[in-house]
Amino acid sequence: LKVKNKIHIITESNFYEAELGKDSPIDLQFSKMKLAESNEERVVTLVELFFHLHDGRVLGLPGKLLLDLVGLIIFFLSISAFYAWYFPKMLKWKRKKKVQLKKSEKKAFKFLFKYHFKLGIWAAAIMLIVAGTAFFMRPPMLAVIATGTIPAKYYPGFLNENPWYEKIHTALYDPIDNKIILETTEGLYQANTNSTLHFKKTKLNSPIFVMGPTVFDTLGHGGYLIGSFNGLFHLERATGKPIDLLTGEKAKEISNVRPAEKMITGYFRTPQGEEFITAHEQGWLPIGNSKLNGRFTMPKEMLTECRIPLWNYLFEIHNGRFFKGILGGLYILLVPLGSLFFFIVTITGVYDWFVLRKKNNNR
DSSP, X not given: OEETTXXXXXXXXXXXXXXXXXXXXXXXOOEEEXXXXXXXXXEEEHHHHHHHHHHSGGGHHHHHHHHHHHHHHHHHHHHHHHHHHHHHHHHHHHHHTTOOOOHHHHHHHHHHHHHHHHHHHHHHHHXXXXXXXXXXXSTTTHHHHTTOEEEGGGOSSOOOSSTTTTTEEEEEEETTTTEEEEEETTEEEEEETTSSOBOEEEOOSSOOOTTOOSEEEEOGGGEEEEEETTEEXXXXXXXXXXXXXXXXXXXXXXXXXXXXXXXXEEEEEOTTSOEEEEETTTEEEEETTOOOTTOSOOOHHHHHTOOOOHHHHHHHHXXXXXXXXXXXXXXGGHXXXXXXXXXXXXXXXXXXXXXXXXXXXXX
């Protein structure tokens, strides 16, 4: 951000500034600023809490390594559970066909059955946490926790001393009101640039999707330009009312957890005044009287040769989006239903362990 004679660089955790020199404006020396904290009690959003519990970050590096280990255990339990289900059917078929059961098959069943229970009972508590948090980590159940918070003192782990750590999404500078507005995981904060940057909670009368804005800019005396998965809006400075730039009408009541048909990911205006947006599913789209006229087409090389990192590929499978082409809009239910079944299977597995243990003790 350029604020008067200073340049500010804002990361997801910190705020840096450098003064523009008269003699050498390119040679900028940035220093980290200590942002004055709000007087409000520090809180942690439920979305953060659930994500940190789900991947182990709540306990730092040891927690992440523990969740990696539990992931391997879940992989083993999946294989052993399948074999425990398959073995009786195979045994029945072999007896019917009068086929000798191999010793290796019997040993494999005993080994997998034994360690299925041993590893399962030790990892059960963490698997219940993984399943329970996953249930709320994707729409539609994400809406249940989207606006919830807890006091930071109740966070069951280690919080970074920096109260802004991994919280800042984007920012804008309003030269008319002389203020900086930060958009964070906990909402909007503003600070007057005439004094120490003491940020206080604020609100803008414009729809902003729960994941935050993807377009966040000022329009001078005109107000603000705000885009998110709820759409693209012009928040008028004079009236304080948002105008839907895709329809030209006043914005109606919009849910901040239910995305619009056109989920805005970007906006730009050409020197000739033409306006375009990028939408998550529709790609480049003109707005108003603007026209694409064959411009901004994706290079053929990107369609035929572009590769994605393996991590992203696996994550698309993990969050269910991989199956959208097969299931359509129903893919959104894969994660909540899968986590619910995982939770039930874990609970019933613990019950089976207690029943089996009781039977062995009574022998």
